[in-house]
Amino acid sequence: MLGEAEPQWLSEEVKTGTTIIAIEFNGGVVLGSDSRVSAGESVVNRVMNKLSPLHDKIYCALSGSAADAQTIAEMVNYQLDVHSMEIGEDPQVRSAATLVKNISYKYKEELSAHLIVAGWDRREGGQVFATLKGLLTRQPFAVGGSGSSYVYGFVDAEYRKGMNKKECQQFVVNTLSLAMNRDGSSGGVAYLVTIDEHGTEEKVILGNDLPTFFDQ
Amino acid sequence: MEKHYTDSKVKGVSTGTTILAAIFDGGVVIGSDSRASIGGEYVSSKTINKVIQVHDRIFCCMAGSLADAQAVIKSAKSHLSFHSVQMESPPLVIAAASVLKELCYKNKDELQAGFLTAGWDSKKGPQVYVVSLGGMLISQQVTIGGSGSTYIYGYVDAKYKPNMTREECLQFATNALALAMGRDNVSGGVAHLVVITEKGVEHVVVPGDKLPRFNDE
Numbered sequence: 001m002l003g004e005a006e007p008q009w010l011s012e013e014v015k016t017g018t019t020i021i022a023i024e025f026n027g028g029v030v031l032g033s034d035s036r037v038s039a040g041e042s043v044v045n046r047v048m049n050k051l052s053p054l055h056d057k058i059y060c061a062l063s064g065s066a067a068d069a070q071t072i073a074e075m076v077n078y079q080l081d082v083h084s085m086e087i088g089e090d091p092q093v094r095s096a097a098t099l100v101k102n103i104s105y106k107y108k109e110e111l112s113a114h115l116i117v118a119g120w121d122r123r124e125g126g127q128v129f130a131t132l133k134g135l136l137t138r139q140p141f142a143v144g145g146s147g148s149s150y151v152y153g154f155v156d157a158e159y160r161k162g163m164n165k166k167e168c169q170q171f172v173v174n175t176l177s178l179a180m181n182r183d184g185s186s187g188g189v190a191y192l193v194t195i196d197e198h199g200t201e202e203k204v205i206l207g208n209d210l211p212t213f214f215d216q
Numbered sequence: 217m218e219k220h221y222t223d224s225k226v227k228g229v230s231t232g233t234t235i236l237a238a239i240f241d242g243g244v245v246i247g248s249d250s251r252a253s254i255g256g257e258y259v260s261s262k263t264i265n266k267v268i269q270v271h272d273r274i275f276c277c278m279a280g281s282l283a284d285a286q287a288v289i290k291s292a293k294s295h296l297s298f299h300s301v302q303m304e305s306p307p308l309v310i311a312a313a314s315v316l317k318e319l320c321y322k323n324k325d326e327l328q329a330g331f332l333t334a335g336w337d338s339k340k341g342p343q344v345y346v347v348s349l350g351g352m353l354i355s356q357q358v359t360i361g362g363s364g365s366t367y368i369y370g371y372v373d374a375k376y377k378p379n380m381t382r383e384e385c386l387q388f389a390t391n392a393l394a395l396a397m398g399r400d401n402v403s404g405g406v407a408h409l410v411v412i413t414e415k416g417v418e419h420v421v422v423p424g425d426k427l428p429r430f431n432d433e
Binding site: 149150151152153154155156157158159160161174175178179181182213214215 | 357366367368369370371372373374375376377378391392395396398399430431
């Protein structure tokens with residue numbers, strides 16, 4: 001077999017091939033993501049934070065093509081700043097999600113990114129919205145990215161209504177850890193963002209502090 | 217969005233399936249769903265049994281192309297019964313798995329079938345073996361396969377514990393199959409489970425309406 005002229009990562013698209021999750025609890029939301037960015041088979045960034053702020057109390061989780069996802073997040077960040085100045089108060093989570101949805105739907109043929117939008121506002125409290133392929137739907141929790149396939153069974157079984165903040169954080173960390181163990185495109189460290197009326201808390205959980213399971 | 221196509225490239229009748237085997241303290245549980253589909257669009261059988269007995273205490277589950285799997289198992293059963301006559305004793309579980317592996321590996325270009333083999337023998341007790349599509353053979357404590365298995369990797373990793381009791385393991389297997397059937401459109405129907413121990417073999421069938429339900433249903 002002839003050798004390749006250049007390394008694979010120069011010609012492959014950079015994807016965040018990832019695991020992202022957001023869950024709502026009474027009074028706020030918890031978002032979580034892994035930190036691996038791959039270009040084909042190479043890991044080009046092992047510490048990327050895929051939880052991107054759209055506003056003080058609204059974050060989004062990025063998955064799919066890294067460039068597309070980042071661009072959408074930046075555009076919506078700008079649009080939301082303008083919008084919140086116009087209305088003179090903090091924007092609603094639904095507004096942020098709608099802005100993301102508008103871009104995802106209008107350019108659905110050109111883009112391949114999925115953003116989960118989650119945050120807290122005064123009117124509806126904690127909310128999670130999925131915007132896959134241009135739909136907009138509010139859900140108690142949402143998972144996305146390539147790693148999410150492996151944990152559908154786990155989240156279906158383990159999710160209960162009315163979990164408190166700590167339980168939600170544990171649920172997110174467990175789910176991310178399981179997905180990162182099985183999905184080749186997810187890995188690295190786990191980033192967690194907790195948003196409630198008092199503020200936004202960002203946390204990093206390093207690889208060796210993640211929960212382990214029976215075969216590790 | 218990235219998707220995982222595990223069995224959808226299989227032509228003809230595919231078992232597009234969920235299969236599972238797990239060792240507990242004193243035995244092994246092996247189980248599957250019961251749906252056979254054509255092209256992922258038409259359910260050709262709602263009640264097919266994918267757990268096949270190849271010897272008294274050795275069972276197999278098939279995944280992939282139904283035709284290929286049935287042909288391989290038929291051949292393996294006859295090899296195995298001849299082998300056990302030659303040895304004058306019941307075959308070891310690893311013997312059954314090896315027979316399947318030989319067939320899968322030698323014919324890897326023509327076949328598209330994978331197997332889980334589970335059973336009990338007097339030498340090593342309860343065992344589970346996986347024969348993958350290309351003919352790799354490995355031994356595991358718990359294993360899942362088929363298109364529906366993608367969705368329950370997280371659940372199985374989190375919930376399986378070595379040395380569970382028989383009841384705990386049965387519940388674990390039923391839950392795992394139910395969750396996979398709930399998410400995979402080519403898995404469904406009833407859950408067929410077989411419990412194999414030194415004392416014997418027990419079949420458990422859990423009909424669709426008795427399967428555990430989770431939050432979203």
